[in-house]
Amino acid sequence: MPGSGRVTATPLWFGPSDRPLFGWLHLPEDGEVRGGVVLCQPLGIEAICVYFSYRLLAERLAGLGLAVLRFDYDGTGDSSGKETDPDRLEAWLDSAAAATDLLACTGVGAIGLVGIRIGGLFAAHEAVRRGGVDALVLWDPNLSGKGFLREQKFLRTLGLGADEGNGAAVEVPGIRFEADTVKEFADLELATMEGPLADRTLVLVPPGRSRPRALQRRLEGLEVEWQEATGQDLLLDSHLQEPPVDAIGRIADWLAGAVYAEPTTVARPIDSAVAVERTSLGRPVVERSVSLGPLGLFGIVTEGEVAPATPTIVLVNEGNTHHIGQSRIWVDLARRLATEGFRVLRFDLSGNGDSGTRPGQPAHVARAPEATDDVNQAIGAISADDPGDVVLIGFCSGAYQIAEQAIDLRPRGVCVINPSFSFVPPEAVGTHPRPARQATKPWFVHLVRTPLKLAARRVGPEERDRWLNALDIGTWPVAFSIRWPSVPSPVWRLVNRFVLDNTGVATLEHIVDDGVDTLLVCGPGDLLPVSLGAEHRVHRLEASEHFRLVVLDELDHSSWKLSQRNQMIEVVNGYLLDRYRPAPTARPSDLTNHRS
Numbered sequence: 001m002p003g004s005g006r007v008t009a010t011p012l013w014f015g016p017s018d019r020p021l022f023g024w025l026h027l028p029e030d031g032e033v034r035g036g037v038v039l040c041q042p043l044g045i046e047a048i049c050v051y052f053s054y055r056l057l058a059e060r061l062a063g064l065g066l067a068v069l070r071f072d073y074d075g076t077g078d079s080s081g082k083e084t085d086p087d088r089l090e091a092w093l094d095s096a097a098a099a100t101d102l103l104a105c106t107g108v109g110a111i112g113l114v115g116i117r118i119g120g121l122f123a124a125h126e127a128v129r130r131g132g133v134d135a136l137v138l139w140d141p142n143l144s145g146k147g148f149l150r151e152q153k154f155l156r157t158l159g160l161g162a163d164e165g166n167g168a169a170v171e172v173p174g175i176r177f178e179a180d181t182v183k184e185f186a187d188l189e190l191a192t193m194e195g196p197l198a199d200r201t202l203v204l205v206p207p208g209r210s211r212p213r214a215l216q217r218r219l220e221g222l223e224v225e226w227q228e229a230t231g232q233d234l235l236l237d238s239h240l241q242e243p244p245v246d247a248i249g250r251i252a253d254w255l256a257g258a259v260y261a262e263p264t265t266v267a268r269p270i271d272s273a274v275a276v277e278r279t280s281l282g283r284p285v286v287e288r289s290v291s292l293g294p295l296g297l298f299g300i301v302t303e304g305e306v307a308p309a310t311p312t313i314v315l316v317n318e319g320n321t322h323h324i325g326q327s328r329i330w331v332d333l334a335r336r337l338a339t340e341g342f343r344v345l346r347f348d349l350s351g352n353g354d355s356g357t358r359p360g361q362p363a364h365v366a367r368a369p370e371a372t373d374d375v376n377q378a379i380g381a382i383s384a385d386d387p388g389d390v391v392l393i394g395f396c397s398g399a400y401q402i403a404e405q406a407i408d409l410r411p412r413g414v415c416v417i418n419p420s421f422s423f424v425p426p427e428a429v430g431t432h433p434r435p436a437r438q439a440t441k442p443w444f445v446h447l448v449r450t451p452l453k454l455a456a457r458r459v460g461p462e463e464r465d466r467w468l469n470a471l472d473i474g475t476w477p478v479a480f481s482i483r484w485p486s487v488p489s490p491v492w493r494l495v496n497r498f499v500l501d502n503t504g505v506a507t508l509e510h511i512v513d514d515g516v517d518t519l520l521v522c523g524p525g526d527l528l529p530v531s532l533g534a535e536h537r538v539h540r541l542e543a544s545e546h547f548r549l550v551v552l553d554e555l556d557h558s559s560w561k562l563s564q565r566n567q568m569i570e571v572v573n574g575y576l577l578d579r580y581r582p583a584p585t586a587r588p589s590d591l592t593n594h595r596s
Contacts, residue, residue, distance in 0.1 A: 007062035009055075009354070011289040011298070012269040015074075015098040020274045022078035023071030023099060024055075024354065026062040031266050035110035035134070035259035036067040036103040040096050040119035040126070044152065044174030044327075045560075047076065049236050050116055051322050052364050053243040055354065057114070060252040066259060067108055067266050071099045076175075077324055078287070078300060078331060080276040083175050084562070089145070089184035096126040109261025110134040113198070114251065117236075118142045121190055128195040135258035136198035137251055140206055140229045143214055145185030149177065173238070173560040174327045191218050198222075200258045204229035204247060225254070241320055243364065276302075277335060285338045292347055293377025298354040299323065299347030301382070302334040310580050311391045311412045312383050313337055315346040316375060316405075318396035319366040322353030326395055326558070329565045333393070336573055342580075345382045349374045367397050367423060369432035375405050388412065391517075391580070393572065396420045396557070404436040406511045406518075413517035413579065415572050418526045418557050421504040422473040436507045438474045438529075444499045445471055474500050478529050492533025504530040505537045512547045519548050519575050521568060523555030548575065 006029040015021035027033065039054050041047045058068040074091040075081035081091070104111060112135035115123025120141025127133040142148040152172035168179035177185070191214045201222055205211055206229045231244030275284035283305060290299045300323060315330045317323060323346045324331050334344040348355035349371050351363040361370055379387050391413040392402035399419035406414045421438040452471060456464035470476040477495050481487060496503055508530070512518050520530070527549075531538045541547045550571050555564050 007059055008268060009059070009062075010268045011271050011354070013272070013274045014071075014102050015079075015095065019074055019080045020276065021071055021074060021080070021095055021098060023069055024058065025269055026058040026068040026070075027266055027268060028062055028065055031268065032065070032263050033067040033108060033266055034065050034263045035112065035261050036069070036106065036108035036266075037061055037112040037114060037135075037255055037259060038096070038099050038103055038123075038126075039068065039070040040099075040113065040115035040123040041070070041072075042117035042119045043073075043076065043092075044172055045238050046117050046174075046236060048174060048321055048324075048327075049238060049241045050119075052241065052320070052352065053235060053248060056243055056245075057248045057252060060248060061255060064252060064256040065263075066112075066255065067103060067106060069099050069103045071095065076328065082332075083328075084178055086178075086180060087184075088178070088181040089188065093122060093125055093129075096122050097129060100126055100130055106266045107264045108266065109264065110259045112136065112255050112259040114139065114255070116140060118145075118148045121145070121148070121188060124190050124193060124197060125188070127197045128193045131196065133198040134260075135200050135202070135255055137202045137204070137255065138215075139204045139247075139251070140232055141190070141203070141215075143190045143212055145188035149182060149185055171561060173558070176562045190215065193218075196222075201225070202227065202251070202254050202258075204251070206232040227254075239319070239366075241364070279304075279339045285335050290345075290347075290381070292381040293374075295350055295356055295358065295374075295377060297347050297350060297356070297374060297378060299345050299378065299382075300334075301343065301345050302338045303343040304338055304341060310342055311389050313342050313344040313576070314375070314379060314382060314390050314392050315344065316392060316394040316398040316401050317346075317349060317352070318394070318398040320352045320364050323348045327560060327562075327565060329395070329559070329568070332565065333569050333572065336569055337576065340573065340577055342576065343382075345378065347378050362426070365426050367400075367426060369425070369427050371401050372404060372433075375401060376409070379405075379409065379411075391415065391576065393417070394419075395559075397423065400436055403507050403511060404434070406514075406516050407435050407507070410514050410516055413519070414511065415519040415521065415575065416508075417521045417568060417572075418523065418555070418559065419504060419520070419530070420557075421502070421507065422475045422529065424469055424473055434502075436502060438503050438507075439501045440471060440474045440476075441499055441501055474503075475529070477532055481528070481532055489533055489535065494533075496533045503534065505534040505541075508541060508547070509537065512541055512544050515546060517546050517579055519550070519572070521550045521552065521555075521571055523552055523557070526555075526557055527551055550575075 009024050009026050013020040054070050058070050061068045072079040073095040075083050075085050113123040113127050114137040116139035120138040127136050149170055156172045168182055170177045170182050201224045204227050230246050234240050234242035235244050273286050273288035276287050277285045287300055287302050290301050292299050330346040337344050351357040351361050357363045379390055383390050388411055390411045392411055393415040394402035395417045397420050399416040400421050402414050456467050552567050
């Protein structure tokens, strides 16, 4: 069968030259295909949750002999533009049209569209616009723009609290919809889209939910198959993002039978650098994809026309989020720093995003032990002449990772944002060095664990496990201090000294004492785990020329709000300019374009 066996994936820029879109084209290794599929992703936090699953679906489809294009809408992901630009809905629908047109121009004889959540609504709109689409997959779709925003506002209330009154704008985890976008969404509804959708349609509805009546009416008289969207809850959990392997397999098999035409050969595109935006003086900010180290980790370098002789900035992801970072903060930060003359790398850790996986390594794992080697490979590739001539920036678990890296590598500097030094590692405890991980000393765990289990008999198993984990990883002092704030600081000093291992403040002291410039940016909630019982040590750090602490009063840990992310970007940008203002001397870039 054409396309069976190995597959390739090539990053590419396409669409308008002044606002290029970023995507990936997946092909069978021999390039022979019998149809093409465009994957329309959701928006905001749901786009981050779905990213790796879309990669798995694309690889599966390519293995079945189909060309697959997954892409970022204008102002999202790695594409040019910002979420606050005007005419967002039109731009997103145009992005889907540009992706479909690009795939059609390869000569494929049959086309399918896949959309999950709001991406389902965008895919349906594109199917109607284009006409003659062979197959459409609506994966747990939103049926209207109003319904989507209403649902997102509810999720915002659960995660961030009630709306603070930003007029007609709507801000939800991972993205902000300005007032004009909200108004545009009011007219986007599947039921009122006039025209045929596709020759065949597959609809996936989460288990336990009934088929939407409005959707059933819209699909009357068409060839439709209904299936369950199994694993949807775990997929859309921002912490787990667990790929629904069963659903992915069923979607791929269905599309393999629905998107079928005479075989044609599609050439792999040529990946090149593009200008993603311009400075106030009209100078381009350029991005290009790169392959890093022996494993070929995927990354994107952002820089001006000429790379300056300054430390290279390396952005390290949190959890299993891909290279755009939390709510796209790495994209915004990289482009801002490039306008100031810095060269910036953002990349995917192995087994995540678009990077490969080592033999025997579990894929899509947060805080994987392989991350240490990943960062070393990335640094060695981006700064081959002097691996120490870098500034590492990390958020949450990425902040932990760069702290661990700084202990061994001693880079020029680190920017630690909302660090999370306490966690349950995915590997067996003790099988991998974790020099920056905070934990409770074994003797104390052994002493307290049994009485804690007895006390936890009155609560459910999930709450009991949470208590025991807090004991093991050393987060219990903060929980106690919040509940009983009257406990005096000397008690927590004793806990830090005799009960905890590798405290956050001790890690920062180690890094600063080695002469590494260190910026700690956090909100009050994230400062507490570092400073509890260690206020005097934090003050001593602040006296060092190598340490700066910036506490942003409104900053929460996840930083879902755009205003918070902008604050962090301003702080980091100002700090880097103050420490390493780019000199006029230039040096050539030393990386090649990515090929996989």
